[in-house]
Amino acid sequence: MAAVQTRSERALNRVAIAAVLIITLLFLAPIYWITSTAFKPRNLATTIPPTVIFEPEISPFVKLFTKRSQLRAAPEPDDYAAAPWWERLVFDGGEKVVRSGRGDVQLSxxxxxxxxxxxxxxxxxxxxxxxxxxxxxxxxxxxxxxxxxxxxxxxxxxxxxxxxxxxxxxxxxxxxxxxxxxxxxxxxxxxxxxxxxxxxxxxxxxxxxxxxxxxxxxxxxxxxxxxxxxxxxxxxxxxxxxxxxxxxxxxxxxxxxxxxxxxxxxxxxxxxxxxxxxxxxxxxxxxxxxxxxxxxxxxxxxxxxxxxxxxxxxxxxxx
Amino acid sequence: MATVVMTSLDSKSRAASRGLSDIKIRNLFIIPTILFLIVFNIFPLIYSLGYSFTDFRASTNAPATFVGLQNYRELLNDPFIWANFAITAKYVIVSVTGQVVVGFGTAMLLNREIPFKGLITTLLLLPMMLSMAVVGLFWKLLYDPSFGIINYALGLGSFEWLANPDMALYAVAITDIWMWSPFVMLLSLAGLSAVPRHLYEAAAIDRAGPFYTFFRITLPLVAPILMIAIIFRTMEAFKTFDLAYILTSQPTTEVISIRLYKMAFQEWQTGRSCALAYIVLIMVLAITNIYVKYLNRVKER
Missing domain, CATH: 1.10.3720.10 (MetI-like)
Structure with a gap:
């Protein structure tokens, strides 16, 4: 009798642990999602089905800190070479993007x-x-x-x-x-x-x-x-x-x-x-x-x- | 009576002859705070009480005219304002109920031997520490009908959460439940862990069923602390502004704080909004009173 009880109790405990893990993952999912979006290439941020595996980029942060108008075309090689290092980290949809090789960088x-x-x-x-x-x-x-x-x-x-x-x-x-x-x-x-x-x-x-x-x-x-x-x-x-x-x-x-x-x-x-x-x-x-x-x-x-x-x-x- | 207490305090203190007396120190420590709160919280409320009897509009330079109780009379007879209160009540009920179910349920699950319990609890508490405005913003991304992860995970296709007048209030409430269930969980967990073990052992010896044990032992002992969580969340949900304001602009989600904000800072009906602010204030103070009574009751235990 006692052995049966402990076995059912142990099973109950296992169910509780599984439930807690699922709840924890559900609660963290929104935070994980916003964090992963911050490192995504722009073209992968709003895909269906959602992109989970991707190569992280730092360009969202460069864009966040600098003022820019979005350029879609690939940059001129000269401009690209003359651009400051952080500008060269900016990609858009996997393509290299540089605002301009010259001119002051303005903070956003x-x-x-x-x-x-x-x-x-x-x-x-x-x-x-x-x-x-x-x-x-x-x-x-x-x-x-x-x-x-x-x-x-x-x-x-x-x-x-x-x-x-x-x-x-x-x-x-x-x-x-x-x-x-x-x-x-x-x-x-x-x-x-x-x-x-x-x-x-x-x-x-x-x-x-x-x-x-x-x-x-x-x-x-x-x-x-x-x-x-x-x-x-x-x-x-x-x-x-x-x-x-x-x-x-x-x-x-x-x-x-x-x-x-x-x-x-x-x-x-x-x-x-x-x-x-x-x-x-x-x-x-x-x-x-x-x-x-x-x-x-x-x-x-x-x-x-x-x-x-x-x-x-x-x-x-x-x- | 008071003077008796003070003098006895003074004479008892051996430091009285050196440095400042105890009464002086007490006043020095307490009075600035009281004054600060009076100047920046009470005085503004007196100021706005005055305006609530006028037709003042802060957007014009026209002097305010005294209109007596007209603002209050009109507001209390305005079916739209009552609709805002009804929306607020619905929001409070849905979101607080959700928080109690999820929060208390999670606490029941956590109240046993679980590996990494401390870490899990801390992780679960993270949502309630975040900024409501920023949470509202990123839940917009999650709720997006075309690329939102919620529709994808639930297989809802392009279901509209926020643009749908019938759904928007529930969407706001779901976000609120996500943020604040951990709060109910935290308080419930404190209550649950304080239930003496021997009561459960006695119940087991008496072969009491799990329902009996829950309703006769667990619930009555956790009730006071759970009540604190419920009243506090009710008060906060009643005042809610950030989440609903950021997530949607549906008329069906216009809770009373949003109505008040629009009346004061978009329509610039300053006098009228002061009157509405007072109506809201009286309601909040009533809930606060109940809250503090409970807080003191729990403290005394």
Missing amino acids: GYPNRFMNSLIVAITSTVLAVSMGTFTAYGFSRFKMKGEADLLFFILSTRMLPPVVVAIPMFLMYRAVGLNDTHWGLIILYTAFNLSFSVWLMKGFIDEIPKEYEEAALVDGYTRLEAFFKIVLPEAATGIAATAVFCFITAWNEYAFALIMTNRRAQTAPPFIPSQVGSGLPDWTVIAAGTFLFLLPVAIFTFLLRNHLLRGMSFGAIRK
């Missing part, structure tokens, strides 16, 4: 948008995490009347729909000239991430035993010294995890960026979809832009893997 809009995304995401992360850490310490260590209400107020600001906040912010920014500036977006993202940062950091600081600081206070440290020398180093992992979460949120944000910026301070999320435009988009270039944009997030997700649960539940569930 992409590198600029990528830089804007970096500037805005990093600055707002630094602001949100530093303010959030101080505030979390305040809430964690000192008693206060109406503490629960204040914490609810802080959390509720995170839940506001972006479009609702964007209408008055757009009018106010227009009045003070903050539309289409880095600072305009940085302020919005800092406000958005601040509540998250307070909640998450409070969870991390709550876990640091109070006795550490009390011992330091007995040793003659002031409260501020104890905070900087004892609490901050202990909270380093929590600060790093919170920072990565804030960075990813700001990096991914779309609605505010769409409404508040249009050119100078535009970040990548509103820019990448605008490349599709009308007519026949070059999906290899769009895929290349998408791939580069998603890459940092994918790396961070692996670094964060042990803190994801905590971050996603605003520090409510610890593990």
Whole structure:
């Protein structure tokens, strides 16, 4: 009887493992597809049946970073020889393509948008995490009347729909000239991430035993010294995890960026979809832009893997 | 009462005589954050509350005229706005249900001895970390009727997903399910792994069937954490903008955030859109309230 049960249990386990593998592959398929498209020759990107095996090319990335009008004809040998090395990496449908042997290479809009995304995401992360850490310490260590209400107020600001906040912010920014500036977006993202940062950091600081600081206070440290020398180093992992979460949120944000910026301070999320435009988009270039944009997030997700649960539940569930 | 707490705190601290007092530090640490949030979140909302009673249009220089409750009255009597709310409700139901089924199902499968469990879980979590706007963009490639890989894999020929008014909302929901089922999975997994083993052992000794064990042991114990996932996803799906806006421009996918965006930034009916924003805001705050209550309940356990 017992042997039968274990055998059926083992079979059940095997079915579960197979199901998990299939689900994992299904979930990764879209990401694999956009990644492989970023390295495809253009004529193989939109074939039926889909092309799975191909010789990877770097031309989508060269096209992504430089401004060009598509040339279909084969280049003149002289032009080809005079072209810079990266131009010689560009193929179209397997054919060599060179824009022109001479003339300055102009950057496309992409590198600029990528830089804007970096500037805005990093600055707002630094602001949100530093303010959030101080505030979390305040809430964690000192008693206060109406503490629960204040914490609810802080959390509720995170839940506001972006479009609702964007209408008055757009009018106010227009009045003070903050539309289409880095600072305009940085302020919005800092406000958005601040509540998250307070909640998450409070969870991390709550876990640091109070006795550490009390011992330091007995040793003659002031409260501020104890905070900087004892609490901050202990909270380093929590600060790093919170920072990565804030960075990813700001990096991914779309609605505010769409409404508040249009050119100078535009970040990548509103820019990448605008490349599709009308007519026949070059999906290899769009895929290349998408791939580069998603890459940092994918790396961070692996670094964060042990803190994801905590971050996603605003520090409510610890593990 | 408050003063009593503060003074006791102050006198207890030996550091009080050196450096800053505890109350000063607490205020120094907390007040800037509260002020920042008031200036950049609450003040704008007060500002837009004012505009919601006017016929202001940000595209013209004409001064705003006070119209009282007219915007609210018109919006609440507008069948098109109610249609937008109905679309949003349908979207919330389809996408949250899908996420719970897929996410909880996957968590049940993962809640056993599985090789490379950590790696698999991390890989499964990847979609929810990505930018919704960019995900929407590349799902356009997957949904393409002529060369999309979805039609090819399912043998659907040149089936229209996004250009088909009846299908578009489901297509958006499917993408949302792909992105956010991992979130439900993550929370469910935490709940499932917290169920004490001895309960299952006791159930096995009592020869309880798998259904009985699931409905009497597993589900009740996971329910609070699953509820957090459901309420949070409901709130997020209710606010959804990026995915639907990027994937399609069908009237059948015009969820309330897209209507609000168009009213404010394409039709420039600023006053009216502020009124609609307030109606949406009240609904979101109601859901937030339920969410926080649950969060606190789970925390206290």
